[in-house]
Amino acid sequence: MEIVVLDDPRACGRAVADAVAEALARDTGPPVTLGLATGSSPLPAYTELVRRHRDEGLSFAGARAFLLDEYLGLPAGHPQSYREVIRRELTDHLDIDPAAVHAPDGTRADPEAAAADYERLLAASGPVDLQILGIGGNGHIGFNEPGSPFGSRTRVTTLTARTRADNARFFTRPADVPHRVLTQGLATITGARRIVLVATGESKRAAVAATVAGPVTTAVPATVLRDHPHCTLVLDRAAAGPDRAGLVAAGQVGTPGRGR
Numbered sequence: 001m002e003i004v005v006l007d008d009p010r011a012c013g014r015a016v017a018d019a020v021a022e023a024l025a026r027d028t029g030p031p032v033t034l035g036l037a038t039g040s041s042p043l044p045a046y047t048e049l050v051r052r053h054r055d056e057g058l059s060f061a062g063a064r065a066f067l068l069d070e071y072l073g074l075p076a077g078h079p080q081s082y083r084e085v086i087r088r089e090l091t092d093h094l095d096i097d098p099a100a101v102h103a104p105d106g107t108r109a110d111p112e113a114a115a116a117d118y119e120r121l122l123a124a125s126g127p128v129d130l131q132i133l134g135i136g137g138n139g140h141i142g143f144n145e146p147g148s149p150f151g152s153r154t155r156v157t158t159l160t161a162r163t164r165a166d167n168a169r170f171f172t173r174p175a176d177v178p179h180r181v182l183t184q185g186l187a188t189i190t191g192a193r194r195i196v197l198v199a200t201g202e203s204k205r206a207a208v209a210a211t212v213a214g215p216v217t218t219a220v221p222a223t224v225l226r227d228h229p230h231c232t233l234v235l236d237r238a239a240a241g242p243d244r245a246g247l248v249a250a251g252q253v254g255t256p257g258r259g260r
């Protein structure tokens, strides 16, 4: 696991954007497939990608994208549905074909069938070239909460009280945060060729430390990434914490894209 510590969230965003640009540069074979997280952590990266598209001609034409997760029970077009968030924050401002941007369908009457369909679609599309991840304060990735099996696939699951409280900032009232969600499983996520997890701010420090240096355990779902052959953690100083040396000892601190 490669660890990159940068000054602030904007620098982290540029590093994640570099990884996306690198993935897009592979111009042979099947379409480049990006895995997109929502939440606040990747927003500086998305801002930077929109800027590079606008100012530098970085093109997403021919690429396709898969979202990690989605709330259940929000009506289609709800401003906090992840499909809507990614459209508003990113894909509407790029030249990616909107039909090539996929999300688990949280509006289906049968969510289990929606999960199975999404897993099938992902499998049929081949591996994700670059998966962008955030991390929950409790170590979740996607919406795989503590206790999620490492072998899990896309499924319906339930948010912990902590994650609902953390995400309440996006909703009018805390009670409006859905309880149930669709999420890619941990085995689905780790099927990506390359993973870049971005974590910023002090509230992520404990989860980052556990991910890098704690025991590999389903109690901290992000520890599944320790076995991934090409995973980079992009941290700002606040998320890395004063014990940066501890992270250095446990992982490999370097610059983005420089080896594994």
Ligand code: F6R
Residues within 6 Å of the ligand: 036, 037, 038, 039, 040, 041, 042, 068, 069, 082, 133, 134, 135, 136, 137, 140, 141, 142, 143
């Ligand atoms: C969102 C997702 C979640 C978030 C995590 C951190 O698609 O998969 O795992 O990445 O909850 O959220 P933020 O970035 O808002 O702190």
